[in-house]
Amino acid sequence: MIAGPVEQIFLGDDRIDHLPGYARGFAYGDGVFETMRVHRGTLPWWGVHFTRLANGLARLRIPVPDVGAMERALAELFADGADGAAKLIVSRGGIGRGYAPDVDALPLWRVSRHEIPPLPRPDGLVLRWCDTRLALQPALAGLKHCNRLEHVVARGEWSDPGIDEGLLRSIDGFVVCGTSANLFVLHGDRWATPRVDRCGIAGTCRAWLLSETGAAETRIDPAELETADAILLCNAVRGILPVARLEARAWAPHPAVADLRRRLARAHPAFDQEMA
Amino acid sequence: MIAGPVEQIFLGDDRIDHLPGYARGFAYGDGVFETMRVHRGTLPWWGVHFTRLANGLARLRIPVPDVGAMERALAELFADGADGAAKLIVSRGGIGRGYAPDVDALPLWRVSRHEIPPLPRPDGLVLRWCDTRLALQPALAGLKHCNRLEHVVARGEWSDPGIDEGLLRSIDGFVVCGTSANLFVLHGDRWATPRVDRCGIAGTCRAWLLSETGAAETRIDPAELETADAILLCNAVRGILPVARLEARAWAPHPAVADLRRRLARAHPAFDQEMA
Numbered sequence: 001m002i003a004g005p006v007e008q009i010f011l012g013d014d015r016i017d018h019l020p021g022y023a024r025g026f027a028y029g030d031g032v033f034e035t036m037r038v039h040r041g042t043l044p045w046w047g048v049h050f051t052r053l054a055n056g057l058a059r060l061r062i063p064v065p066d067v068g069a070m071e072r073a074l075a076e077l078f079a080d081g082a083d084g085a086a087k088l089i090v091s092r093g094g095i096g097r098g099y100a101p102d103v104d105a106l107p108l109w110r111v112s113r114h115e116i117p118p119l120p121r122p123d124g125l126v127l128r129w130c131d132t133r134l135a136l137q138p139a140l141a142g143l144k145h146c147n148r149l150e151h152v153v154a155r156g157e158w159s160d161p162g163i164d165e166g167l168l169r170s171i172d173g174f175v176v177c178g179t180s181a182n183l184f185v186l187h188g189d190r191w192a193t194p195r196v197d198r199c200g201i202a203g204t205c206r207a208w209l210l211s212e213t214g215a216a217e218t219r220i221d222p223a224e225l226e227t228a229d230a231i232l233l234c235n236a237v238r239g240i241l242p243v244a245r246l247e248a249r250a251w252a253p254h255p256a257v258a259d260l261r262r263r264l265a266r267a268h269p270a271f272d273q274e275m276a
Numbered sequence: 277m278i279a280g281p282v283e284q285i286f287l288g289d290d291r292i293d294h295l296p297g298y299a300r301g302f303a304y305g306d307g308v309f310e311t312m313r314v315h316r317g318t319l320p321w322w323g324v325h326f327t328r329l330a331n332g333l334a335r336l337r338i339p340v341p342d343v344g345a346m347e348r349a350l351a352e353l354f355a356d357g358a359d360g361a362a363k364l365i366v367s368r369g370g371i372g373r374g375y376a377p378d379v380d381a382l383p384l385w386r387v388s389r390h391e392i393p394p395l396p397r398p399d400g401l402v403l404r405w406c407d408t409r410l411a412l413q414p415a416l417a418g419l420k421h422c423n424r425l426e427h428v429v430a431r432g433e434w435s436d437p438g439i440d441e442g443l444l445r446s447i448d449g450f451v452v453c454g455t456s457a458n459l460f461v462l463h464g465d466r467w468a469t470p471r472v473d474r475c476g477i478a479g480t481c482r483a484w485l486l487s488e489t490g491a492a493e494t495r496i497d498p499a500e501l502e503t504a505d506a507i508l509l510c511n512a513v514r515g516i517l518p519v520a521r522l523e524a525r526a527w528a529p530h531p532a533v534a535d536l537r538r539r540l541a542r543a544h545p546a547f548d549q550e551m552a
Contacts, residue, residue: 018294029305135411147423
């Protein structure tokens with residue numbers, strides 16, 4: 001049971017009751033978003049989420065909402081001190097029809113509160129390859145922007161509850177990510193993760209893992225997953241997710257993954273709670 | 277002055293007061309749209325717009341709203357018999373967070389009414405090249421979907437009112453379209469237009485011109501615009517737009533463009549009115 005409002009919507013600093021019909025987020029997906037793990041009403045990684053959000057907004061030339069207003073709105077949603085996930089969408093304001101952006105328009109933004117359903121297989125995900133390929137678009141790559149039809153179409157490829165996630169390749173055949181997670185690949189004692197310079201999202205848990213493991217940011221061929229000693233998925237809501245199987249390839253639990261999960265648990269109290 | 281409501285919003289067949297905050301159109305741009313010329317309260321090309329809309333929704337597996345409900349909503353917006361433009365957005369319904377599409381969810385859709393501002397240079401547009409390139413994504417190419425950040429970013433490249441439109445190239449360097457128009461190129465008596473199988477939108481006025489001119493759908497190199505005898509832009513709201521200049525290249529008015537404008541005027545009463 002969630003007590004209190006499950007969303008708040010703002011235009012600039014002003015709370016408003018509804019999304020306006022002319023919202024450019026609705027017309028064009030003209031915005032960026034963050035999905036964040038909430039631990040006892042707090043956002044342990046708010047700083048890195050805010051930094052990424054601000055960078056994304058700067059690249060799209062959308063003004064950044066007042067940081068205090070965002071923090072207050074998120075805190076109010078979780079004033080009961082619960083665990084969960086928070087989503088923050090910041091979209092471009094302006095009332096006009098047509099693509100021309102008003103780079104001075106007050107941003108239209110929304111915070112919402114969500115439950116985290118239990119993972120069906122916490123000890124290791126079952127993955128498939130998606131047929132949908134990610135287009136190469138350096139101008140938008142890395143951003144957690146709201147143009148997500150590729151991910152929607154990819155996630156729509158399967159409804160089998162026995163499959164937990166799908167891996168996406170780029171148009172030119174390299175592995176990029178899961179539909180809602182980044183990917184890390186282990187060979188020996190060397191971690192690697194796909195570059196996000198042409199497609200894909202620069203995830204916050206990915207950033208933590210990069211600094212923690214010194215992983216190489218490279219192009220990864222699908223064949224390199226077959227030969228990997230372990231692979232894992234990660235995102236800011238779920239943390240590190242071990243992978244048990246990708247199509248016919250199976251992996252036993254790997255101590256390096258377990259070690260990273262323990263280190264993440266020390267860095268983020270929500271994941272510590274899960275390890276307990 | 278617009279009499280009456282300027283928008284109506286529906287969930288399935290039911291009129292609703294506001295966009296819900298959880299709208300997937302707002303979160304992911306998960307929908308398609310049509311922008312249509314209205315002539316004396318009617319939509320002369322409704323049939324082709326509806327067909328394209330239904331095809332786009334089928335490709336994204338979004339249920340098609342009741343055609344009668346859409347027609348009634350559009351007619352109500354223009355019950356005063358005015359001229360203008362109508363916009364119809366049909367987005368995927370469903371309340372869940374996460375990319376997984378509910379392919380059975382009732383669609384969330386909106387119609388809105390807009391004025392058509394006069395063209396600054398009706399005798400010939402002034403164009404620029406955009407730096408923003410269009411990614412190659414065959415799975416979404418041709419669709420008038422709501423993931424339009426590329427067009428927003430491209431249209432944001434200039435604010436000089438002396439520039440009317442920007443031409444977009446694909447990532448691999450071929451000419452595709454204007455930010456809100458399709459492109460046709462004349463060499464001798466042969467028209468050509470960029471294919472929209474990898475990026476770009478299959479416009480309704482483009483379809484009319486294809487059938488009227490027998491234009492070739494090809495890959496077009498930017499250098500072919502330099503050598504062209506004429507180029508034109510087109511869309512469903514503006515009809516056929518002659519081009520006077522692209523960067524340093526200038527064109528005199530061409531009789532073949534004028535002829536096509538006359539033929540379009542006979543096919544669509546709004547453009548007949550403009551020619552009068």
